[in-house]
Amino acid sequence: MDSKGSACSNPNPNPTFGPSKLMLAFRFLRALSIVHRTTPASSPTCRGRRIERAAYASMAYSAGTSRAWSRAVLRRLHHRARRRAVAPRRLSTTAGNRAEALRRLVPGGAGMDYCTLLEETADYTKCLSMQVELMQGIVDSASSNGR
Amino acid sequence: MAAPHVALQELQNGGGGADRDDFFDQMISGLAPAWPPGLGDPKLLFGVGVGGKAPEVASATEGVRYVPYDESSLLASRLRQQEATRGGRSLTETSMLLQLGHHSHHQAQQQLLLQSIAQPPPAGGGDSRGFLPLPLSLGSGGSGDSGLLVDRSRDEVDAPFKSPHLTEAEGLYSNGFGGSLQRAIQAPTQQQLLHHPQNYGMGQGTRTGTAAASASACGVTAPPRPRVRARRGQATDPHSIAERLRRERIAERMKALQELVPSGNKADKALMLDEIIDYVKFLQLQVKVLSMSRLGGAAAVAPLVADMSSENGARADGAVGGDDGSLTAAEHQVAKLMEEDMGSAMQYLQGKGLCLIPISLVSAISSAAAACHPRPPGSGCLGQLNRPTHHAAGDAPASPTISALTVQSTNGSGTEADAPWPAGSKDGAAIP
Numbered sequence: 001m002d003s004k005g006s007a008c009s010n011p012n013p014n015p016t017f018g019p020s021k022l023m024l025a026f027r028f029l030r031a032l033s034i035v036h037r038t039t040p041a042s043s044p045t046c047r048g049r050r051i052e053r054a055a056y057a058s059m060a061y062s063a064g065t066s067r068a069w070s071r072a073v074l075r076r077l078h079h080r081a082r083r084r085a086v087a088p089r090r091l092s093t094t095a096g097n098r099a100e101a102l103r104r105l106v107p108g109g110a111g112m113d114y115c116t117l118l119e120e121t122a123d124y125t126k127c128l129s130m131q132v133e134l135m136q137g138i139v140d141s142a143s144s145n146g147r
Numbered sequence: 148m149a150a151p152h153v154a155l156q157e158l159q160n161g162g163g164g165a166d167r168d169d170f171f172d173q174m175i176s177g178l179a180p181a182w183p184p185g186l187g188d189p190k191l192l193f194g195v196g197v198g199g200k201a202p203e204v205a206s207a208t209e210g211v212r213y214v215p216y217d218e219s220s221l222l223a224s225r226l227r228q229q230e231a232t233r234g235g236r237s238l239t240e241t242s243m244l245l246q247l248g249h250h251s252h253h254q255a256q257q258q259l260l261l262q263s264i265a266q267p268p269p270a271g272g273g274d275s276r277g278f279l280p281l282p283l284s285l286g287s288g289g290s291g292d293s294g295l296l297v298d299r300s301r302d303e304v305d306a307p308f309k310s311p312h313l314t315e316a317e318g319l320y321s322n323g324f325g326g327s328l329q330r331a332i333q334a335p336t337q338q339q340l341l342h343h344p345q346n347y348g349m350g351q352g353t354r355t356g357t358a359a360a361s362a363s364a365c366g367v368t369a370p371p372r373p374r375v376r377a378r379r380g381q382a383t384d385p386h387s388i389a390e391r392l393r394r395e396r397i398a399e400r401m402k403a404l405q406e407l408v409p410s411g412n413k414a415d416k417a418l419m420l421d422e423i424i425d426y427v428k429f430l431q432l433q434v435k436v437l438s439m440s441r442l443g444g445a446a447a448v449a450p451l452v453a454d455m456s457s458e459n460g461a462r463a464d465g466a467v468g469g470d471d472g473s474l475t476a477a478e479h480q481v482a483k484l485m486e487e488d489m490g491s492a493m494q495y496l497q498g499k500g501l502c503l504i505p506i507s508l509v510s511a512i513s514s515a516a517a518a519c520h521p522r523p524p525g526s527g528c529l530g531q532l533n534r535p536t537h538h539a540a541g542d543a544p545a546s547p548t549i550s551a552l553t554v555q556s557t558n559g560s561g562t563e564a565d566a567p568w569p570a571g572s573k574d575g576a577a578i579p
Contacts, residue, residue: 032441051438098420105427115393118400121423125407128430135437137511142441 020062024127025134027058032138053077055135059127068116069124072108 031054039047056073063070102117103109106124109117401420405413410422 045439048435048439048441051441052435055434055438098417098424101424102420102427105424105431115396115400118397118404121427122400122404122407125404125423125427125430128427128434129407132430132433132437134511135434135441137514139437139440141511 021130021134024058024062024130027061028055028131028134029138031055031058053080055131059131063123063127067120067123068108068112069106069120070127076107 032051035047035050035054039050041047057077060070060073060077065071065074099114099117102121106117106121109120112120401416404423405419408419408423408426410419410426412422413419
């Protein structure tokens with residue numbers, strides 16, 4: 001249902017110091033336009049959630065399948081798309097155990113050892129921050145253009 | 148000592164077909180004359196007449212702790228069972244050389260007891276393993292013989308003498324002795340058996356094989372069994388090496404994370420982890436908020452996907468002409484593809500490592516990209532396609548079009564050359 005991103009293989013010549021910002025932007029914007037096109041204006045909350053899913057999807061696709069967290073995100077998205085479930089809620093972390101809290105935050109963190117968890121957290125944080133910057137830039141440019 | 152041997156004779160004689168109780172009585176009575184005076188009636192101790200309940204334990208002598216009757220009766224019954232099956236054993240074999248550390252009484256009694264009880268069923272078959280004989284040579288006594296005895300009887304001791312019997316034995320003969328039995332069975336080595344004396348005095352059954360420890364504690368004559376223990380800080384163990392590697396790896400990753408997370412205090416590892424968790428939560432929250440805020444509607448997005456049909460034509464030629472020739476060719480190609488199918492155009496671009504970006508976003512993206520690249524912001528090679536492109540299936544009232552702007556990114560550095568920047572003015576042509 002949600003056509004948030006096509007799984008096109010991307011022979012990007014850029015070396016992977018992390019997911020490329022440009023690819024991220026491209027994917028996200030494409031998805032964003034799709035959301036705006038397909039969502040009726042009467043359901044703003046629905047659109048918001050779809051945009052959020054689009055953000056995570058574009059993040060995951062940009063990161064590729066070499067990352068455990070991106071695989072987990074895509075898995076979750078595809079399952080939810082089929083089952084029409086609500087977007088996953090973020091669990092609050094009453095950090096009795098910090099490792100557990102981290103596992104809950106990072107997608108796919110449940111099934112990995114601590115060492116890998118830290119590595120995935122780093123990559124996930126990088127991608128998240130890039131995504132946030134991108135979205136912030138979009139909002140800023142939208143607002144600066146006035147409307 | 149003659150008495151025990153006398154008893155033995157009696158036992159042997161009477162052991163064959165005699166009634167078991169009789170045998171037992173004989174044994175005890177054989178003991179009685181030689182029984183140390185302070186010990187009390189052996190019958191009491193051994194609970195002769197098995198069926199009945201026992202008189203209380205005669206703990207007349209100091210340091211001698213005998214089990215409550217129950218265990219002794221159990222042991223006695225077991226003896227009787229074994230009597231029939233026990234094979235003929237020579238006295239030497241079954242002689243128990245118990246030498247207790249510091250209780251002479253104890254020692255003698257034990258010896259008597261053991262000898263008398265151990266000997267008995269000489270006529271039994273050879274398959275009765277376990278309880279007897281237990282050639283425990285301890286301490287200083289008869290080390291040579293005892294060694295032999297130990298070795299020989301070790302196997303016999305092993306198999307059937309499981310813990311229940313051990314408890315009985317232990318209870319019967321003071322706990323130390325039982326412990327020694329157990330130890331003989333569990334870890335029968337000569338040195339360990341040599342350590343039994345220490346445990347006799349100590350009494351309460353140290354069930355685990357702490358023979359060596361106790362031996363060292365009591366300063367036994369025989370050398371304790373050599374133990375290999377890795378010293379702290381020494382990586383003798385493959386496990387510890389792996390552990391160290393793992394810890395180093397974790398430390399590396401924590402360092403990498405620390406650089407990502409904007410935090411002033413990076414001292415404590417635990418606090419750092421909390422910071423990381425909070426930062427990830429914050430980022431996720433921001434995504435959520437930003438996605439909500441764009442609910443302003445299509446209006447918010449439309450400027451980004453402006454229709455540039457009118458402006459593109461004149462400007463594009465000049466812009467393109469000033470750029471790389473290959474870029475121009477690619478752009479043309481993309482434009483052609485875009486007319487037919489958006490998807491194929493995008494794939495073509497991606498195959499070249501290019502992507503389409505709305506003009507208005509160029510500033511945002513390039514500044515953001517420059518933040519992570521060590522390059523001056525605002526430098527980008529922007530080529531404009533001649534014609535606006537239309538989204539494949541868009542036929543919403545405000546059909547969004549993606550303004551085609553190719554940004555060429557070379558290997559990793561995203562080299563972007565300067566180019567005419569139509570961004571601001573172009574976006575002015577927003578679709579309402």
